[in-house]
Amino acid sequence: MKKLLIVFHSKTGGTYQMAQAAVRGESEPDVDIKFIHAAEAGPDELIESDGYIFATPENLAMMSGMMKDFFDRTYYPVLDRIVGRPYAMLICAGSDGENAARQIQRIATGWRLKAMADPIIVCTHAQTPEAILAPKQIGEFDLQRCQEIGATLAAGLSLGIY
Numbered sequence: 001m002k003k004l005l006i007v008f009h010s011k012t013g014g015t016y017q018m019a020q021a022a023v024r025g026e027s028e029p030d031v032d033i034k035f036i037h038a039a040e041a042g043p044d045e046l047i048e049s050d051g052y053i054f055a056t057p058e059n060l061a062m063m064s065g066m067m068k069d070f071f072d073r074t075y076y077p078v079l080d081r082i083v084g085r086p087y088a089m090l091i092c093a094g095s096d097g098e099n100a101a102r103q104i105q106r107i108a109t110g111w112r113l114k115a116m117a118d119p120i121i122v123c124t125h126a127q128t129p130e131a132i133l134a135p136k137q138i139g140e141f142d143l144q145r146c147q148e149i150g151a152t153l154a155a156g157l158s159l160g161i162y
Contacts, residue, residue, distance in 0.1 A: 001030055001031070001032050002028075002030060002031045002032070002050045002051070002154075002157040002158060003031070003032050003033075003034060003048060003049040003050050003051075004026060004031055004032070004033050004034070004049065004050065004051050004052070004053070004150075004153060004154055004157060005033075005034050005036070005041075005045055005046065005048075005049035005051070005052050005053070006019050006022055006023060006033060006034070006035045006036070006052075006053040006055065006150075007036055007037075007038050007041045007045070007052065007053070007054055007055070007067075007070060008035070008036075008037060008038060008054075008055035008056070008090075009037065009038040009039075009055070009056050009057065009064045009066040009067045009070075010055075010057060010092070011057060011064070012057070012132075012133065012134065012135050012136045013135050013136050013137075014057060014092035014122065014124060014136030014137075014138055015055050015056060015057045015064075015090065015091075015092040017136070017137075017138040017143065018055055018090040018092055018120070018122060018138055018142070018143070018146045019035065019053070019055040019090060019146070020035075021138075021143040021144070021146035021147045021150070022053050022055070022090065022146045022147065022149050022150030022153075023035055023150060024147050024150065025146070025147035025148060025149065025150030025151035025152075025154070026150045026151060026153075026154040027151065027154070028154045028155060028157070028158035030158050031154040031157050031158050033150075033154075034048075034049065037066075038056075038064075038066045038067050038069065038070035039066055039069070039070070041070055041074070042073060042074060043073075043074045043077035043078050046074055046078045046082055047078055047081055047082065049085075050085060050086075050157050050162075051085055051086040051087065051116075051153050051154075051156070051157050051162060052085065052086070052087040052088075052113070053087065053088050053089065053090060053149065053150065053153060054067070054087065054088075054089045054090070054104055055089070055090040055091075055092075056089075056090075056091055056092075056100060056104070057091070057092045057093070057100075058091055058092065058093035058094060058095070058096075058097045058099070058100040061095070061099045061100070062099060062100055062103060063091075063100040063103050063104060067104075068103075071104075071107050075107065075110070075111075078111065079110070079111065082111055082113065083111065083112040083113075084112060084113070084114060085113050085114070085162070086113065086114050086115075086116040086153060086156060086157070086162035087108055087113045087114070087115060087116065088115070088116050088117045088119075088120070088149045088152075088153055089101060089104050089105075089119045089120070090119070090120045090122075090146055090149065091119055091120070091121045091122070092122050092124065092136065092138070093121055093122065093123045093124065094123070094124055094125065094126040094127060094131075094132055095123065095125075095127070096121070096123065097119070097121035097122075097123065098121070101119040101121060104119075105119075114162065116149075116152065116153055116156065116162065117149055117152065117153075120142070120145050120146055120149055122138055122142045124136055
């Protein structure tokens with residue numbers, strides 16, 4: 001049985017909806033999904049999994065602090081132990097999300113992971129303190145894109161492509 005790990009952090013619900021959509025996309029009977037909050041995920045989850053989806057909000061033009069904490073706690077314990085595994089990322093952004101994506105790409109490059117798709121970045125255009133802190137509702141089109149990422153990664157794991 002192949003394992004797909006989805007690590008997420010969400011404060012206003014947008015990233016959570018995106019990560020949940022990725023879970024709904026997985027329909028392979030021989031792929032098990034572990035859906036876990038970044039605060040609870042550790043090196044063991046990474047080592048035990050065959051592929052990854054990292055889902056984070058953009059905070060101050062960076063990945064969230066909780067997602068950064070996850071990477072800080074897991075980077076060295078799994079270094080050279082997860083080489084070549086596939087990954088994708090989902091980012092819920094207020095402006096553009098590109099810097100958050102670059103940060104995760106650099107970490108994935110250090111781990112020598114293989115990106116299976118371009119980052120899915122959903123821009124909410126939240127720019128005021130009230131809008132930034134308000135609960136988010138991700139549109140169906142963007143949720144479908146996230147669902148396709150989950151389906152693609154799971155199918156590739158199931159078929160042994162990655």
